[in-house]
Amino acid sequence: xxxxxxxxxxxxxxxxxxxxxxxxxxxxxxxxxxxxxxxxxxxxxxxxxxxxxxxxxxxxxxxxxxxxxxxxxxxxxxxxxxxxxxxxxxxxxxxxxxxxxxxxxxxxxxxxxxxxxxxxxxxxxxxxxxxxxxxxxxxxxxxxxxxxxxxxxxxxxxxxxxxxxxxxxxxxxxxxxxxxxxxxxxxxxxxxxxxxxxxxxxxxxxxxxxxxxxxxxxxxxxxxxxxxxxxxxxxxxxxxxxxxxxxxxxxxxxxxxxxxxxxxxxxxxxxxxxxxxxxxxxxxxxxxxxxxxxxxxxxxxxxxxxxxxxxxxxxxxxxxxxxxxxxxxxxxxxxxxxxxxxxxxxxxxxxxxxxxxxxxxxxxxxxxxxxxxxxxxxxxxxxxxxxxxxxxxxxxxxxxxxxxxxxxxxxxxxxxxxxxxxxxxxxxxxxxxxxxxxxxxxxxxxxxxxxxxxxxxxxxxxxxxxxxxxxxxxxxxxxxxxxxxxxxxxxxxxxxxxxxxxxxxxxxxxxxxxxxxxxxxxxxxxxxxxxxxxxxxxxxxxxxxxxxxxxxxxxxxxxxxxxxxxxxxxxxxxxxxxxxxxxxxxxxxxxxxxxxxxxxxx
Amino acid sequence: xxxxxxxxxxxxxxxxxxxxxxxxxxxxxxxxxxxxxxxxxxxxxxxxxxxxxxxxxxxxxxxxxxxxxxxxxxxxxxxxxxxxxxxxxxxxxxxxxxxxxxxxxxxxxxxxxxxxxxxxxxxxxxxxxxxxxxxxxxxxxxxxxxxxxxxxxxxxxxxxxxxxxxxxxxxxxxxxxxxxxxxxxxxxxxxxxxxxxxxxxxxxxxxxxxxxxxxxxxxxxxxxxxxxxxxxxxxxxxxxxxxxxxxx
Ligand SMILES: Nc1ncnc2c1ncn2[C@@H]1O[C@H](COP(=O)(O)OP(=O)(O)OP(=O)(O)O)[C@@H](O)[C@H]1O
Ligand SMILES: [Mg+2]
Numbered sequence: 001x002x003x004x005x006x007x008x009x010x011x012x013x014x015x016x017x018x019x020x021x022x023x024x025x026x027x028x029x030x031x032x033x034x035x036x037x038x039x040x041x042x043x044x045x046x047x048x049x050x051x052x053x054x055x056x057x058x059x060x061x062x063x064x065x066x067x068x069x070x071x072x073x074x075x076x077x078x079x080x081x082x083x084x085x086x087x088x089x090x091x092x093x094x095x096x097x098x099x100x101x102x103x104x105x106x107x108x109x110x111x112x113x114x115x116x117x118x119x120x121x122x123x124x125x126x127x128x129x130x131x132x133x134x135x136x137x138x139x140x141x142x143x144x145x146x147x148x149x150x151x152x153x154x155x156x157x158x159x160x161x162x163x164x165x166x167x168x169x170x171x172x173x174x175x176x177x178x179x180x181x182x183x184x185x186x187x188x189x190x191x192x193x194x195x196x197x198x199x200x201x202x203x204x205x206x207x208x209x210x211x212x213x214x215x216x217x218x219x220x221x222x223x224x225x226x227x228x229x230x231x232x233x234x235x236x237x238x239x240x241x242x243x244x245x246x247x248x249x250x251x252x253x254x255x256x257x258x259x260x261x262x263x264x265x266x267x268x269x270x271x272x273x274x275x276x277x278x279x280x281x282x283x284x285x286x287x288x289x290x291x292x293x294x295x296x297x298x299x300x301x302x303x304x305x306x307x308x309x310x311x312x313x314x315x316x317x318x319x320x321x322x323x324x325x326x327x328x329x330x331x332x333x334x335x336x337x338x339x340x341x342x343x344x345x346x347x348x349x350x351x352x353x354x355x356x357x358x359x360x361x362x363x364x365x366x367x368x369x370x371x372x373x374x375x376x377x378x379x380x381x382x383x384x385x386x387x388x389x390x391x392x393x394x395x396x397x398x399x400x401x402x403x404x405x406x407x408x409x410x411x412x413x414x415x416x417x418x419x420x421x422x423x424x425x426x427x428x429x430x431x432x433x434x435x436x437x438x439x440x441x442x443x444x445x446x447x448x449x450x451x452x453x454x455x456x457x458x459x460x461x462x463x464x465x466x467x468x469x470x471x472x473x474x475x476x477x478x479x480x481x482x483x484x485x486x487x488x489x490x491x492x493x494x495x496x497x498x499x500x501x502x503x504x505x506x507x508x509x510x511x512x513x514x515x516x517x518x519x520x521x522x523x524x525x526x527x528x529x530x531x532x533x534x535x536x537x538x539x540x541x542x543x544x545x546x547x548x549x550x551x552x553x554x555x556x557x558x559x560x561x562x563x564x565x566x567x568x569x570x571x572x573x574x575x576x577x578x579x580x581x582x583x584x585x586x587x588x589x590x591x592x593x594x595x596x597x598x599x600x601x602x
Numbered sequence: 603x604x605x606x607x608x609x610x611x612x613x614x615x616x617x618x619x620x621x622x623x624x625x626x627x628x629x630x631x632x633x634x635x636x637x638x639x640x641x642x643x644x645x646x647x648x649x650x651x652x653x654x655x656x657x658x659x660x661x662x663x664x665x666x667x668x669x670x671x672x673x674x675x676x677x678x679x680x681x682x683x684x685x686x687x688x689x690x691x692x693x694x695x696x697x698x699x700x701x702x703x704x705x706x707x708x709x710x711x712x713x714x715x716x717x718x719x720x721x722x723x724x725x726x727x728x729x730x731x732x733x734x735x736x737x738x739x740x741x742x743x744x745x746x747x748x749x750x751x752x753x754x755x756x757x758x759x760x761x762x763x764x765x766x767x768x769x770x771x772x773x774x775x776x777x778x779x780x781x782x783x784x785x786x787x788x789x790x791x792x793x794x795x796x797x798x799x800x801x802x803x804x805x806x807x808x809x810x811x812x813x814x815x816x817x818x819x820x821x822x823x824x825x826x827x828x829x830x831x832x833x834x835x836x837x838x839x840x841x842x843x844x845x846x847x848x849x850x
């Protein structure tokens with residue numbers, strides 16, 4: 001059996017290049033991210049970014065490997081049926097495919113481990129560049145990482161082939177005798193059920209997420225809604241691609257090429273959905289993540305511009321009766337520990353908080369409370385984002401444990417805004433962090449003159465809002481650069497892989513089209529038109545999935561930002577990559593004279 | 603008729619086999635109550651107009667397709683109801699196939715293709731036997747070639763060698779000479795004849811070619827899913843006339 005795997009592998013290595021590269025990339029990224037995480041104990045932001053990269057990477061690797069296998073196995077049905085015909089058992093077919101995947105996994109891992117060291121220096125440099133790691137940082141090597149990499153590479157390959165091999169083992173021997181090798185039905189009952197279920201799960205998660213008032217809950221919910229919807233739509237794409245083909249095909253006109261392209265879209269359902277799927281996932285991830293970040297920072301920006309009333313922001317407390325100052329709210333940033341009890345489990349976490357003077361704060365921040373009143377915020381009390389009015393919370397601040405009562409409920413905290421407000425006198429002075437004061441000027445006072453008398457640096461309110469925006473944005477930009485680059489890399493591998501595999505399968509079809517009177521350019525044009533429709537479908541469905549994330553998060557952010565710039569950029573890239581690959585492969589598939597190809601089967 | 607009755611036993615027997623395709627509105631009855639026995643050590647050709655059910659008959663007899671009703675007996679087993687596992691077991695030991703399209707594994711050499719059924723069955727593979735069989739079909743100098751480096755006739759001989767290696771009791775062939783020129787076809791028919799005469803194997807062969815049918819021991823004719831005639835040791839001329847009458 002293993003000889004046969006090796007022989008198949010040698011014969012059809014082009015089919016596997018994409019999957020091997022995917023495993024290589026997955027192993028390299030996971031290995032390097034883990035090594036950095038193991039050494040970057042104190043750098044939380046770097047760890048958060050790498051965590052996201054790790055997850056995206058493992059998810060995409062498994063997705064692309066499994067769709068590659070599903071596709072190649074569909075193409076090899078005749079060969080597999082032949083094995084059944086001459087005495088192969090179902091188990092043997094499965095073992096054949098599993099050992100092919102093993103070979104692929106080992107090969108990918110062997111390439112991935114050294115590639116991981118290259119990725120490591122690139123990742124370290126990038127994170128240093130973005131300011132998430134110090135310039136002197138260097139990740140230590142750990143021997144155990146080899147085992148993790150090997151396990152991951154082989155694991156991803158095996159997991160990827162599992163479902164496909166089960167389907168392949170049910171190939172009937174008689175299928176070896178069909179000339180056209182037209183595989184089984186693409187839309188099996190289980191695929192329908194899976195697709196519909198995932199779409200329902202996605203939409204439900206989205207709705208739940210709009211109702212959640214806490215970003216820490218809403219972000220993962222809406223991202224999961226997007227992933228579920230994306231997977232569901234890609235399971236259903238064999239139904240959707242021809243549908244969109246019919247719509248856009250009508251635009252392409254009633255010409256010969258348009259007609260043939262439309263027929264091919266109906267016919268090559270598996271091929272087309274294999275190409276659309278990685279695009280769909282790419283667009284969903286890019287637009288969903290970018291849009292989530294943009295929406296959150298837009299929401300935070302709105303909170304600041306709508307709610308903060310003042311003229312200047314000074315970096316320190318304001319002396320009483322400073323000339324020109326009408327009111328000043330001095331706010332001390334600090335971190336408190338909050339212990340929550342959840343069904344018997346106690347959990348203690350750090351939260352950002354502000355120590356404030358309630359009366360002044362209320363004048364500077366018009367943030368409407370959800371419940372309670374600032375007037376009660378004195379003594380052993382606290383204002384909290386979320387939580388229940390009248391309940392008590394267990395906090396630890398400045399070396400003492402306190403159980404203040406919640407007298408005001410704040411709206412959900414967006415990026416970086418405080419989760420808790422404490423009355424200034426509740427916090428022992430040594431525990432107070434850096435102060436800043438939001439100052440309102442007396443009518444007629446000269447801002448520049450007043451600013452000179454305040455603790456420096458002093459910013460105008462607009463400058464201050466812009467500054468807090470950009471602090472948040474640089475973190476988001478860093479995350480997006482890392483994650484987008486990754487996702488794009490995988491998607492390119494996945495798409496090019498699918499187009500290349502598909503063109504190999506179509507040599508004979510192209511030859512027959514030319515024998516019936518199509519010119520070579522018409523054949524290439526048809527292939528290009530088809531791939532354009534497939535690209536549109538992938539982009540559209542990906543965009544729809546991303547909308548699930550954005551709608552989900554809009555509840556908590558109070559606004560929604562669709563990152564059109566990123567979308568059009570992705571769309572342009574997708575058309576270029578798919579179009580170029582499609583022209584290249586169909587050109588090389590039509591290079592030989594048609595008659596020499598029309599007869600061959602392999 | 604007499605010939606089939608004088609033989610020692612029946613290798614495969616179909617009893618009142620019906621095979622229908624399609625759902626209610628578009629139902630096609632490809633086999634309509636076929637009953638026939640293929641005696642051990644004989645070679646039977648199946649002929650008939652296109653669409654008359656020849657391939658369906660062969661597939662049902664070989665356990666590749668389950669009849670809608672009726673029995674297919676191979677020894678004491680009913681293939682119509684056998685489990686997938688039993689059928690696999692049968693394909694390993696008792697049944698061989700040769701088809702019009704040569705059905706070789708393109709990534710394996712001639713030698714490896716011939717040895718494949720033994721490997722799948724988990725038996726010990728003697729490369730000496732493999733080479734002897736390939737030499738027997740006239741391919742002693744092409745052992746290491748892959749299918750695409752062989753001509754159609756040579757590929758078909760590899761496929762026959764592969765069917766011979768397990769010494770199956772019954773060989774099913776669907777238009778084995780359909781894609782070959784007449785010289786290559788003669789070689790293939792000679793090989794099939796030697797399997798029947800020397801190893802007492804049973805062959806059921808679908809063909810369109812009267813010359814090929816005339817090399818068999820008997821010829822049965824199908825029309826609209828029924829056996830309508832049978833000739834024993836006919837001449838090419840007789841077969842061609844009968845076929846022309848059926849197709850008219
Ligand atoms: N899988 C199938 N589904 C539906 N109908 C089928 C199927 N296979 C065969 N048929 C129908 O059954 C009938 C007999 O087909 P079969 O392939 O046995 O004919 P044949 O005698 O082998 O023809 P040919 O000489 O052209 O090969 C035909 O009408 C055919 O359309
Ligand atoms: Mg037939």
